[in-house]
Amino acid sequence: DTAVSQTPKYLVTQMGNDKSIKCEQNLGHDTMYWYKQDSKKFLKIMFSYNNKELIINETVPNRFSPKSPDKAHLNLHINSLELGDSAVYFCASSQGFGRSSNQPQHFGDGTRLSIL
């Protein structure tokens, strides 16, 4: 029973293409996140949604657009892919919102995006 699942696991594509990564959680959490992990293993928050509402929108290019159709899903669409977008993208979820939660975020297995 995968708690936070991402698809695809691997994504190899050419520069300039548009691609999407999907994320679903079955934990009943109401907050979901996207993180980017670069080649040096540095992890950085990109977006956060709570109950389909955008809460955190870090300084990322507007080529990246998250979409949350419901609180169990958070997808990431990337337009006009660039070489620098190559990274591992992690989806995560957590219970509660803000300071009300004392629980850690649960991470998916990651999507390894390689731009040719």
Add this chain to the structure above:
Amino acid sequence: ELKVEQNPLFLSMQEGKNYTIYCNYSTTSDRLYWYRQDPGKSLESLFVLLSNGAVKQEGRLMASLDTKARLSTLHITAAVHDLSATYFCAVDIGSSTDKLIFGTGTRLQVFP
């Protein structure tokens, strides 16, 4: 800008030895998390530290938080090979929402 620094960045240690990983951060926070990541894998939550002086232990790992010093430590006791992984601390700087800023990571290798 908030900085979360871990040291060492790389740690090679012999089985049976003890060592401590340090996580320093540059802003006020009373919430800190430790995660483990195996190569090519997801992040696994290890500890949640929610107040000054918090100490948590699980097996050979013990984590502590000193919010006044803005320092958390992850102590490894009698290391075994299975502990080989990358360890991240993450500071929660959110006020109305959880916002984790991750440390640089410490890659731990335990050898016989």
